[in-house]
Amino acid sequence: xxxxxxxxxxxxxxxxxxxxxxxxxxxxxxxxxxxxxxxxxxxxxxxxxxxxxxxxxxxxxxxxxxxxxxxxxxxxxxxxxxxxxxxxxxxxxxxxxxxxxxxxxxxxxxxxxxxxxxxxxxxxxxxxxxxxxxxxxxxxxxxxxxxxxxxxxxxxxxxxxxxxxxxxxxxx
Amino acid sequence: xxxxxxxxxxxxxxxxxxxxxxxxxxxxxxxxxxxxxxxxxxxxxxxxxxxxxxxxxxxxxxxxxxxxxxxxxxxxxxxxxxxxxxxxxxxxxxxxxxxxxxxxxxxxxxxxxxxxxxxxxxxxxxxxxxxxxxxxxxxxxxxxxxxxxxxxxxxxxxxxxxxxxxxxxxxxxxxxxxxxxxxxxxxxxxxxxxxxxxxxxxxxxxxxxxxxxxxxxxxxxxxxxxxxxxxxxxxxxxxxxxxxxxxxxxxxxxxxxxxxxxxxxxxxxxxxxxxxxxxxxxxxxxxxxxxxxxxxxxxxxxxxxxxxxxxxxxx
Numbered sequence: 284x285x286x287x288x289x290x291x292x293x294x295x296x297x298x299x300x301x302x303x304x305x306x307x308x309x310x311x312x313x314x315x316x317x318x319x320x321x322x323x324x325x326x327x328x329x330x331x332x333x334x335x336x337x338x339x340x341x342x343x344x345x346x347x348x349x350x351x352x353x354x355x356x357x358x359x360x361x362x363x364x365x366x367x368x369x370x371x372x373x374x375x376x377x378x379x380x381x382x383x384x385x386x387x388x389x390x391x392x393x394x395x396x397x398x399x400x401x402x403x404x405x406x407x408x409x410x411x412x413x414x415x416x417x418x419x420x421x422x423x424x425x426x427x428x429x430x431x432x433x434x435x436x437x438x439x440x441x442x443x444x445x446x447x448x449x450x451x452x453x454x455x
Numbered sequence: 456x457x458x459x460x461x462x463x464x465x466x467x468x469x470x471x472x473x474x475x476x477x478x479x480x481x482x483x484x485x486x487x488x489x490x491x492x493x494x495x496x497x498x499x500x501x502x503x504x505x506x507x508x509x510x511x512x513x514x515x516x517x518x519x520x521x522x523x524x525x526x527x528x529x530x531x532x533x534x535x536x537x538x539x540x541x542x543x544x545x546x547x548x549x550x551x552x553x554x555x556x557x558x559x560x561x562x563x564x565x566x567x568x569x570x571x572x573x574x575x576x577x578x579x580x581x582x583x584x585x586x587x588x589x590x591x592x593x594x595x596x597x598x599x600x601x602x603x604x605x606x607x608x609x610x611x612x613x614x615x616x617x618x619x620x621x622x623x624x625x626x627x628x629x630x631x632x633x634x635x636x637x638x639x640x641x642x643x644x645x646x647x648x649x650x651x652x653x654x655x656x657x658x659x660x661x662x663x664x665x666x667x668x669x670x671x672x673x674x675x676x677x678x679x680x681x682x683x684x685x686x687x688x689x690x691x692x693x694x695x696x697x698x699x700x701x702x703x704x705x706x707x708x709x710x711x712x713x714x715x716x717x718x719x720x721x722x723x724x725x726x727x728x729x730x731x732x733x734x735x736x737x738x739x740x741x742x743x744x745x746x747x748x749x750x751x752x753x754x755x756x757x758x759x760x761x762x763x764x765x766x767x768x769x770x
Contacts, residue, residue, distance in 0.1 A: 342509045342510070
């Protein structure tokens with residue numbers, strides 16, 4: 284059996300030492316940069332979530348101004364919705380799927396409240412809710428509005444406090 | 456025979472072939488991954504673009520102007536279909552990277568937006584101008600969302616249009632991509648010239664007969680908002696969007712006619728039901744000419760009669 288005699292010079296040792304140090308520095312920098320990037324991304328994700336929530340809230344507030352919701356004399360009321368129109372809209376099958384990316388659209392009365400929850404032909408207008416879309420699985424956002432309609436008893440327009448609830452999938 | 460020589464040659468040939476195969480497949484897989492991520496990114500951009508158009512819609516405001524900034528040069532593909540109860544607005548994008556346009560992204564479909572633009576609208580300095588104008592006939596039907604990247608020069612526009620452009624551009628302080636000029640020769644060279652009540656421009660508007668002529672085709676309009684939509688759109692997109700708007704108007708008229716019956720039962724006499732039902736019938740139009748000739752006269756009559764109802768207006 285032959286034994287191999289390898290001779291290492293001083294210079295070779297130095298090179299080896301330097302390589303180890305360089306590798307260690309690279310690993311250290313790698314760890315630091317991974318740490319930095321993860322922190323940066325988490326704050327970026329937070330910013331994106333905030334922006335999305337803001338956009339969603341704007342969409343909810345804008346809903347009262349759409350042709351299907353807006354109150355007839357909305358020249359002076361941007362947050363007034365036409366309750367009669369919304370109740371009649373509920374019956375229209377053609378509007379199913381009209382609002383894409385929205386899992387919930389509900390108009391809810393805040394005050395005064397009646398005994399019946401969901402509005403039907405029998406209970407309207409003495410009811411509390413009109414649900415236009417409900418697909419389940421959503422994150423809901425709301426905006427306060429005035430629910431206006433022509434009131435038979437007082438023979439003029441009557442507005443009550445309500446809110447629009449809209450649900451979206453995966454906002455954050 | 457030199458065995459060592461044969462063995463050496465084979466290993467080299469094997470190494471070269473195997474290396475080439477590995478390299479080629481690596482390049483192919485990488486380029487595929489880049490392409491698919493480009494399409495994925497552009498699809499997200501198309502989706503975000505549709506969402507970005509929500510806040511710019513009008514509420515009580517008359518008209519609005521906004522700018523959408525993109526991360527890179529982007530093409531926006533506008534497709535319009537009249538299928539279904541409300542028609543479909545489809546949006547997709549393609550972006551420029553490494554001096555090449557990516558594939559057209561997956562299309563995002565929306566039903567409640569009406570985008571008036573050319574079929575392919577390209578950003579200018581990574582920006583697109585967005586002008587939003589509501590449309591009433593006789594009730595609010597929706598918003599005309601005009602998207603444009605190129606420059607326009609309006610030669611001798613009507614006072615109302617001039618006022619509108621000055622209003623949106625904060626008296627000319629903000630560049631909204633539309634210049635106003637008294638002479639066609641004063642227009643910037645790279646702009647699309649729009650003549651009002653005269654000919655000789657890329658687009659000619661006849662305000663008397665309410666026609667916008669572009670590439671030899673006539674688009675009929677009623678009101679300044681629809682006129683702007685016609686100027687900034689391709690013929691096919693304009694005609695399709697007007698039909699879609701009328702589909703929505705028809706659906707809204709159904710709701711209003713039901714409301715008219717309902718409030719009549721509550722002691723609010725209006726006699727609008729038959730007129731609204733007539734409106735529903737004529738709203739089924741084939742082109743913008745039908746819209747101006749058939750729908751507008753009935754819409755104006757409905758508006759007048761509705762305004763006469765003091766306390767119980769229907770719309």
